[in-house]
Amino acid sequence: MVNSLRECAENTDRSEFIKEFHLEDMCTSELVNSAREYEEILSKLKTKCLESKYCIYDNGNYFINASHFIKDSGLLEDGIFKNVELIKVMSCDQVEPILLAVTSLELAVQEESNSDIITTVNVVPHNKLFYATKMSLLWQILSNKSNAAAIKHQVSVAIERVITVGDINLTLASDLIRLRKAQMKRASILKYGSTVHDPSWQGIIAEVASTTIKFEMLGTSGNEPNTYLGFSEICQFMTMLCRTFSSYYRSIRILTAPLVSRNNCNLRKIPIHI
Numbered sequence: 001m002v003n004s005l006r007e008c009a010e011n012t013d014r015s016e017f018i019k020e021f022h023l024e025d026m027c028t029s030e031l032v033n034s035a036r037e038y039e040e041i042l043s044k045l046k047t048k049c050l051e052s053k054y055c056i057y058d059n060g061n062y063f064i065n066a067s068h069f070i071k072d073s074g075l076l077e078d079g080i081f082k083n084v085e086l087i088k089v090m091s092c093d094q095v096e097p098i099l100l101a102v103t104s105l106e107l108a109v110q111e112e113s114n115s116d117i118i119t120t121v122n123v124v125p126h127n128k129l130f131y132a133t134k135m136s137l138l139w140q141i142l143s144n145k146s147n148a149a150a151i152k153h154q155v156s157v158a159i160e161r162v163i164t165v166g167d168i169n170l171t172l173a174s175d176l177i178r179l180r181k182a183q184m185k186r187a188s189i190l191k192y193g194s195t196v197h198d199p200s201w202q203g204i205i206a207e208v209a210s211t212t213i214k215f216e217m218l219g220t221s222g223n224e225p226n227t228y229l230g231f232s233e234i235c236q237f238m239t240m241l242c243r244t245f246s247s248y249y250r251s252i253r254i255l256t257a258p259l260v261s262r263n264n265c266n267l268r269k270i271p272i273h274i
Contacts, residue, residue: 042103048142062090066137087134102139180209
């Protein structure tokens with residue numbers, strides 16, 4: 001499920017990303033389809049804010065102490081802004097926009113109640129990443145639904161210059177997808193010959209290209225798109241992923257599989273011996 005801020009709502013590149021990675025589009029501007037349900041959820045979240053042990057009242061304003069929540073929950077600090085402390089949710093009985101955004105997200109998740117596990121991808125421009133982090137933390141504090149959800153952030157960054165690779169100009173994520181598909185097709189032709197032109201190969205090439213991009217994302221720092229992880233760090237990621245998938249397949253039972261604890265996902269802190 002994809003939740004996006006208004007700045008990304010009309011982004012065609014975002015739509016291509018959603019389509020390529022088989023995600024369900026739940027754009028914020030389309031979430032509020034029932035005013036009554038929306039108001040009910042907002043009322044419940046306001047009550048939870050006031051009753052939360054992390055709630056702080058100061059001169060007519062209500063804040064949620066996110067830093068205490070992070071410490072109490074044992075959440076990993078990697079990837080979380082160090083200066084995320086207080087989140088303002090209400091002022092003089094006026095609801096802050098961030099709480100309204102959490103309400104929309106909660107409504108979308110409620111409509112997906114038939115799903116056991118939901119992955120939410122917050123699509124935000126780079127200058128709104130701090131806001132998205134606070135919104136994600138606030139949702140985890142106020143919602144029981146967030147406990148069963150995997151939360152990810154997809155950051156869109158403005159491109160200042162066009163990068164030309166062959167006959168493809170890389171200005172959008174969709175251009176990168178096209179480039180990787182073309183490269184995978186050429187590589188397959190070199191290895192398997194003209195049989196690659198058969199339509200049955202299209203799905204294979206698309207899957208390999210998609211996997212390549214995902215591994216590239218693993219090897220790139222989220223806050224610094226131009227900073228790449230060192231080879232040893234990438235090897236640690238790959239080794240742990242192999243072990244995790246191997247353990248997952250061994251543990252599968254009929255229609256059930258164990259959930260991986262959110263607190264055990266910091267791969268870089270686990271020593272790897274190759």
